[in-house]
Amino acid sequence: MSNQAALKHTPLNVTHRELGAKMVDFGGWDMPVNYGSQIEEHHTVRSGCGLFDVSHMLPLDIRGANVRPFLRRLVANNVDKLQVSGKALYSCMLNEAGGVIDDLIIYFMDETWFRLVVNAGTAEKDLAWMEKMNADWGMGLTLTPRRDLAMIAIQGPNATQVLNEALPGVDQITASLKPFNAAAMGEMFIARTGYTGEDGYEVMVLAKSAPFFWKALMEAGGKPIGLGARDTLRLEAGMNLYGQDMDDTTSPLESGLAWTVDLKTERDFVGRAALEKSEVTKQLAGLLLLDRGVLRSHQKVHTKNGDGEITSGTFSPTMQQSIALARIPLGIAPGEEVEVEVRDKKLKAKVVKYPFVRNGKVLI
Amino acid sequence: MNIPADLKYTPSHEWVRVEADGTLTVGITHHAQDLLGDMVFIETPAAGRTLAKGEECAVVESVKAASDVYAPVAGEVIAANGDVEASPESVNKDAYSAWMFKLKPANPTDVAELLDAAAYQKLVESEAH
Numbered sequence: 329m330s331n332q333a334a335l336k337h338t339p340l341n342v343t344h345r346e347l348g349a350k351m352v353d354f355g356g357w358d359m360p361v362n363y364g365s366q367i368e369e370h371h372t373v374r375s376g377c378g379l380f381d382v383s384h385m386l387p388l389d390i391r392g393a394n395v396r397p398f399l400r401r402l403v404a405n406n407v408d409k410l411q412v413s414g415k416a417l418y419s420c421m422l423n424e425a426g427g428v429i430d431d432l433i434i435y436f437m438d439e440t441w442f443r444l445v446v447n448a449g450t451a452e453k454d455l456a457w458m459e460k461m462n463a464d465w466g467m468g469l470t471l472t473p474r475r476d477l478a479m480i481a482i483q484g485p486n487a488t489q490v491l492n493e494a495l496p497g498v499d500q501i502t503a504s505l506k507p508f509n510a511a512a513m514g515e516m517f518i519a520r521t522g523y524t525g526e527d528g529y530e531v532m533v534l535a536k537s538a539p540f541f542w543k544a545l546m547e548a549g550g551k552p553i554g555l556g557a558r559d560t561l562r563l564e565a566g567m568n569l570y571g572q573d574m575d576d577t578t579s580p581l582e583s584g585l586a587w588t589v590d591l592k593t594e595r596d597f598v599g600r601a602a603l604e605k606s607e608v609t610k611q612l613a614g615l616l617l618l619d620r621g622v623l624r625s626h627q628k629v630h631t632k633n634g635d636g637e638i639t640s641g642t643f644s645p646t647m648q649q650s651i652a653l654a655r656i657p658l659g660i661a662p663g664e665e666v667e668v669e670v671r672d673k674k675l676k677a678k679v680v681k682y683p684f685v686r687n688g689k690v691l692i
Numbered sequence: 693m694n695i696p697a698d699l700k701y702t703p704s705h706e707w708v709r710v711e712a713d714g715t716l717t718v719g720i721t722h723h724a725q726d727l728l729g730d731m732v733f734i735e736t737p738a739a740g741r742t743l744a745k746g747e748e749c750a751v752v753e754s755v756k757a758a759s760d761v762y763a764p765v766a767g768e769v770i771a772a773n774g775d776v777e778a779s780p781e782s783v784n785k786d787a788y789s790a791w792m793f794k795l796k797p798a799n800p801t802d803v804a805e806l807l808d809a810a811a812y813q814k815l816v817e818s819e820a821h
Contacts, residue, residue, distance in 0.1 A: 556755065645755070
């Protein structure tokens with residue numbers, strides 16, 4: 329850990345250390361991977377309420393007269409689905425070749441203000457790309473990275489109760505805030521979004537207020553959860569992880585993200601021409617390991633239609649069984665068996681339709 | 693740090709207990725299980741298998757990662773612990789009672805090359821920096 333000094337810190341870094349978290353270098357950020365047992369943290373989110381520091385992700389405000397026309401061309405999903413203030417949209421931002429530069433969430437606040445949240449590891453690349461498009465298209469927009477904000481995810485069946493108790497007055501908002509919607513509350517930004525497959529919120533607060541807010545959430549019953557459990561939760565929920573399940577070189581159409589790519593309207597967007605010319609030969613499928621062992625990313629998958637590869641694999645604490653997402657040839661249907669190379673063995677796995685778990689319930 | 697003084701250790705984080713009859717009982721250290729986190733899968737070597745020193749002979753997998761366990765000295769596997777395969781979490785609960793396998797060393801004198809508790813503690817401390 330000699331490069332510790334070079335790692336970036338979120339506003340909650342000291343808080344994590346005080347809580348005894350195991351800290352790791354997570355793409356250049358010094359982040360908590362777990363505080364105690366990762367499996368217990370996982371179960372806490374499925375049955376109670378967990379707190380995640382996700383301040384490494386970057387909120388980005390785009391302001392100006394042309395935000396909507398800009399986003400129409402910039403991203404693969406259709407921002408015209410956003411007509412009510414606070415509504416959120418999940419989308420990929422593609423390069424000209426149709427590869428995924430990043431996946432992001434877009435919040436529509438008003439016609440001159442949209443807020444985006446982009447991944448930590450891609451934030452600089454994203455910002456440079458957006459600034460270039462802003463200039464090339466003569467949009468005249470102002471892009472403001474909001475590193476002055478911290479972001480805390482509050483997730484689980486008790487999330488509303490914990491947030492209401494920790495933040496006086498927020499019950500006015502949480503009572504009517506629908507999933508995938510957000511509302512501003514003074515300097516705070518309350519979104520009913522998440523990455524766990526449970527009900528919950530992602531709340532942005534000024535960085536200096538984050539440690540106090542975190543403590544209030546803990547006093548209200550929220551338990552700190554590390555990035556380790558965040559990964560098992562999102563994988564059970566069948567949510568893609570950028571850099572593993574898709575990247576600059578993979579098509580969203582071969583990454584289980586066709587539902588986020590709007591090819592129905594005439595709207596032209598970056599990457600559309602390449603996608604329409606491309607031949608889709610692979611699919612992202614769920615795998616359930618039938619033998620003993622643990623599926624991991626990059627393991628080879630043998631199917632009757634050719635080979636594929638696991639993009640994300642883990643042991644599912646909810647199912648007590650190993651699960652994975654894998655990019656495999658088309659024509660392999662749920663229910664079929666495949667073989668996965670694990671070290672010197674070939675293990676049997678079943679192809680399944682994901683998500684594996686939602687709202688505390690196993691769906692497989 | 694939990695490093696019992698009566699055990700021997702390897703730089704790859706196995707612990708070794710020299711039994712009265714000269715056989716060796718092998719597991720992974722408290723420090724190793726702490727690095728890996730919650731154990732979910734363990735595979736032990738088959739009895740009768742002959743191992744070279746440093747040979748990969750068992751696998752421990754936590755939710756986070758997979759890791760190999762290496763033979764501390766050359767020898768023959770005389771027993772494997774089926775209980776840890778059935779309950780991988782027992783390694784997290786008490787790493788020094790959750791042994792993986794027992795080994796009959798090819799050369800009883802090889803045991804002298806293993807680290808004592810003080811040397812292992814130094815190694816762990818040096819890896820932390």
